[in-house]
Amino acid sequence: MAYRCRECGYQSPKWLGRCPQCGRWESFDEVGAPAGGGGSGEPPRSLSEVPALSPERLATGLPEVDRVLGGLLPGTVVLFGGEPGVGKSTLLLQLAARLAARHGKVLYVSGEEAVAQVKLRAERLGISEPSLYLQSEQELLAIVRAVEEIEPTVLVVDSLQTVLARPDGGEIGSLTQVREAAAHLARLAKGLGMVTFLVSHITKGGEFAGPKTVEHLVDVALQLEGVREGDLRLLRCLKNRFGSTAEVAVLQMDPTGLSEVANPSLFFVSQDRAPKPGAAIVPVLEGSRTLLVEIQALIAPGSGFGPPQRRTAGLDVNRTSVLLAVIEKYLGVHVRAMDVYLAVAGGLEVREPAADLGVCAAILGSLRGRAIPPDTVVLGEVGLAGEIRPVRKGPERLQEVAKLGFARAVAPPGSLPKRLPLTVVQARTLQEAMEALELT
Structure with missing residues (x-):
């Protein structure tokens, strides 16, 4: 028998009135035996008997992004973070449209905006791809039902902090909700061979919200950096189980969205090249x-x-x-x-x-x-x-x-x-x- 805090997930062998980790009062619930049906039922196999993954990777259609990702293997779960207003939703909508045009159906789920608002952004970006499906939803079960109905190649969830994994798991956006939603969506992606992008908020310290409890669940972690007052954006890879983390994409924000910088090597140098003291x-x-x-x-x-x-x-x-x-x-x-x-x-x-x-x-x-x-x-x-x-x-x-x-x-x-x-x-x-x- 154990008790778990519904806000932060802290576990204790006995009931506590106040959580020592997050400080919330009356937040402990009794936790019984682990739920489930006995796992996947797949027996252990010799390394030589395990089939290799297909080397074929999905290209996003943006060479700068493909430079960072190295392509997307089926079933890859990507954690996508960045400061508010840096252009996460804009870039993901562009990627979703390009992936839909190249590889089939893409489901874009927004928990923060209505479908009409997402379509307004798509029109501004010049996106009219019929294979791109939009949904405004926060309930995890409703998202799963939509995936089963549409059977998309790629799923985008914007953002993970808005997904309600279970009604008794605390407030929406709490660590318990974020962790369970990420774990469930990761299992769904692996089972269906579906590429999944999970948008995550960034803390004041510049780290993914939900600390490492979310980052360790995914295959790839990307972070979009930039200055609101400027139009430069850098896409960094912080973790990649299937490729290198030594690449960076240089992008520029313009009225039609994020575009690639033609010559990033000289982008930051003045074009006149006149001698300047200092x-x-x-x-x-x-x-x-x-x-x-x-x-x-x-x-x-x-x-x-x-x-x-x-x-x-x-x-x-x-x-x-x-x-x-x-x-x-x-x-x-x-x-x-x-x-x-x-x-x-x-x-x-x-x-x-x-x-x-x-x-x-x-x-x-x-x-x-x-x-x-x-x-x-x-x-x-x-x-x-x-x-x-x-x-x-x-x-x-x-x-x-x-x-x-x-x-x-x-x-x-x-x-x-x-x-x-x-x-x-x-x-x-x-x-x-x-x-x-x-x-x-």
């Missing part, structure tokens, strides 16, 4: 793809009232403070009384240490009023001893830079690709790098 171009990695970003710096005299300002957009402010200390120590440049403003142009967030040297070059360029030549890129991690350290996939980044028409790079020492049409200045210290860029 700007440095850095090749960063997003998944396995090299993107060029422009790091901009503005160094201004402090007001003298209170501590100097340290503001960043798209960069880690703590890492910036460390780099400012290294600059003062090993270059003799005093910026402690100056206001420092740093930003990554285009709204992209850069967290990898390969951008360290670019940040230092942008700061020195703004302080000296000197511009780095527009055909030069900067690459390298800056250590606390003022040394320039190698970065992950440095040769591959330099090859991509050469393909994009740049002529010179300042990078850490290391192995270089053969016959690289690019002049590479290998700097061992921060001092050597700044001298190569003529910023000292």
